[in-house]
Amino acid sequence: MTTTATTPAPATADGTPVLTATGVTMRFGGLTAVRDVDLTVSAQEIVGLIGPNGAGKTTFFNCLTGLYIPTEGTVTYRDAVLPPKPHLVTKAGVARTFQNIRLFANMTVLENVLVGRHTRTHEGLFSALLRTPRFHRAEAASTRRAMELLDFTGLAAKADHLARNLPYGEQRKLEIARALASDPGLLLLDEPTAGMNPQETRATEALVRAIRAQGTAVLVIEHDMRFIFNLCDRVAVLVQGEKLVEGTSDVVQADERVVAAYLGTPFEGAPGQEELAEVEAAEAGAGTGAGTSTGTGTGTGTSAAPGTATDPGARTEEDR
């Protein structure tokens, strides 16, 4: 089966939370990259996480997947607190891809997926060294599952190619196949369409729907607004580390604070506004000739604003 060509009937989210992040805060020294963020993802739901460059999206992902230990807050998956170690988070059922592709470049496409399978295999070193029948059976089962996933992602014909020889868009798909190899209940995708052409982007949209149809919930960071608003059941917007808005695509697109945040124009209650006002007041009071600060601090203006730049070509290219 190649899912990139067809879109299966969508499964509907059943409302049971799989991921619950509560009050997640991440500080790096004096910088608060994520501040008191709550987010839930329900079974078979596709949730988008958007925000201007530097809003804290990847940092939040890192807090969910054990790469960072949040300064404050808790993250649970199916009611169990996630351990602060990435491989244990994967084992618990949460898999992810990275903004900067992290494949084993000199291994084959199939081998890359087999590596992703290791959290689900139980063969010990002894069994592997002696090449016992049990080991061979487990190895054959892993290879079968890996080939199924390559078929699912449209990469089966390239199973024996070296990962580094794949075109960029297919490397991104391979990252997804490898993440799926751990049989996750929740998949986190960090900019899955970065560097893709519009056709590849549409195929990725179909692939994410197919992943959901197979029972996996998805939380996705993406700068391509058309992708996000077409795909997601719910979208949360981070600005300066804080969750500004959360709702359906229609609600988020219609919210003028979101557009303002992307464009860097001031709006009432914008995260960082109070701090900025305090700094400006202090500078004015000190007679330093304040007035040099003209921005809102709410965005860099380099990301596509929702509703204004839906062309996938308008996304940032930093990840290429």
Ligand SMILES: Nc1ncnc2c1ncn2[C@@H]1O[C@H](COP(=O)(O)OP(=O)(O)OP(=O)(O)O)[C@@H](O)[C@H]1O
């Ligand atoms: N390890 C770190 N140490 C210090 N500061 C960090 C670290 N990681 C991220 N930051 C800072 O935290 C803020 C949020 O960064 P983050 O990469 O999470 O944003 P983002 O929303 O994912 O941005 P982009 O869309 O550009 O990928 C930025 O100011 C960044 O410089």
